[in-house]
Amino acid sequence: MTDYVLSDTTRDALLRVSTASVATALYKRGLRNQFIQNVQPVAWKGRNMVGQAFTLRYIPAREDRNPITVFRNPDHPQRVAVETCPPGFVLVMDSRKDARAASAGSILVTRLAKRGCAGVVSDGGFRDAEGIGKLDVPAYHQRPSAPTNLTLHEALDINVPIACGDVAVFPGDVMLGDGDGVIVIPAALADEIAQECAGMESFEDFVLEKVNAGAAIIGLYPPTSDQVQADYAEWRQKNGR
Structure with a gap:
C-alpha cells in the first residue's frame, strides 16, 4: 500500500522515543487517534518495538467454515501471514477487539521471532501468553486467552488496511511500541x-x-x-x- 521504506536512521531514532512524544507530535498535525486502545505488552522487554506494519484481518468465525481441520490447509491465512511477514516488520492483527479467543500462540510467535520479524500486535488475546512473554520478540495484546482463534475468528485477508484497537492501520505504516502500548505512525510522516x-x-x-x-x-x-x-x-x- 506504500512505497515507503523505513530507514535505519528513522528506526534508530524511534527506538529512543516514547509513544507519548509521538502522540503529541501527531496531534500537532491533526491526528488524534493513533494510539491503539486496550493493548499492552505481554511482557515489557525494556526496549521499543519499531517496524512497518504487515497486517492480518480476522472476521467473525462461522461454524461451517472453521472446523479444526482448516489448519491442514497450507494456504490458511493465519499461517501464511506468519510465513510471509517480512523480516523487520511487525505483524498487526485485527482481532475485532475480542480477546475471548486467541489471535495466535507461542509457536506462531516463536516462528515470527525466528524469521526476524520486529514484533507482533493484536487487539485480541494470545494463548500461551507466559511462553510468549519469555521470547525476545516484542508482543502486544489485550489479555491472555486460551481458546483457539477458530472458535470466534476467521483469518481472512493479508496485508490490507485494517482496524486495530480503534486505529486504522495501513500496510507499511510504522508501528512504535513501548512500555505503555503501541502507536501507529502514517508512513508519510514517519521520518519527520x-x-x-x-x-x-x-x-x-x-x-x-x-x-x-x-x-x-x-x-x-x-x-x-x-x-x-x-x-x-x-x-x-x-x-x-
Missing part, C-alpha cells in the same frame, strides 16, 4: 516525526532533571520563559543532546 520526537525526548529529560531539583512547572513546561530556553541550550551543549 522521528526527528521531531528525538528533540522532544531531549527536552523532557532536561525538564525532569529540573523538576527533580525542585523547579516549578510554570514557564518550564511548556518553555515560555526566555531563561528556560537559555538553560536548555546550555544543558544540550553540556550533555551532547
Whole structure:
C-alpha cells in the first residue's frame, strides 16, 4: 500500500522515543487517534518495538467454515501471514477487539521471532501468553486467552488496511511500541516525526532533571520563559543532546 521504506536512521531514532512524544507530535498535525486502545505488552522487554506494519484481518468465525481441520490447509491465512511477514516488520492483527479467543500462540510467535520479524500486535488475546512473554520478540495484546482463534475468528485477508484497537492501520505504516502500548505512525510522516520526537525526548529529560531539583512547572513546561530556553541550550551543549 506504500512505497515507503523505513530507514535505519528513522528506526534508530524511534527506538529512543516514547509513544507519548509521538502522540503529541501527531496531534500537532491533526491526528488524534493513533494510539491503539486496550493493548499492552505481554511482557515489557525494556526496549521499543519499531517496524512497518504487515497486517492480518480476522472476521467473525462461522461454524461451517472453521472446523479444526482448516489448519491442514497450507494456504490458511493465519499461517501464511506468519510465513510471509517480512523480516523487520511487525505483524498487526485485527482481532475485532475480542480477546475471548486467541489471535495466535507461542509457536506462531516463536516462528515470527525466528524469521526476524520486529514484533507482533493484536487487539485480541494470545494463548500461551507466559511462553510468549519469555521470547525476545516484542508482543502486544489485550489479555491472555486460551481458546483457539477458530472458535470466534476467521483469518481472512493479508496485508490490507485494517482496524486495530480503534486505529486504522495501513500496510507499511510504522508501528512504535513501548512500555505503555503501541502507536501507529502514517508512513508519510514517519521520518519527520522521528526527528521531531528525538528533540522532544531531549527536552523532557532536561525538564525532569529540573523538576527533580525542585523547579516549578510554570514557564518550564511548556518553555515560555526566555531563561528556560537559555538553560536548555546550555544543558544540550553540556550533555551532547
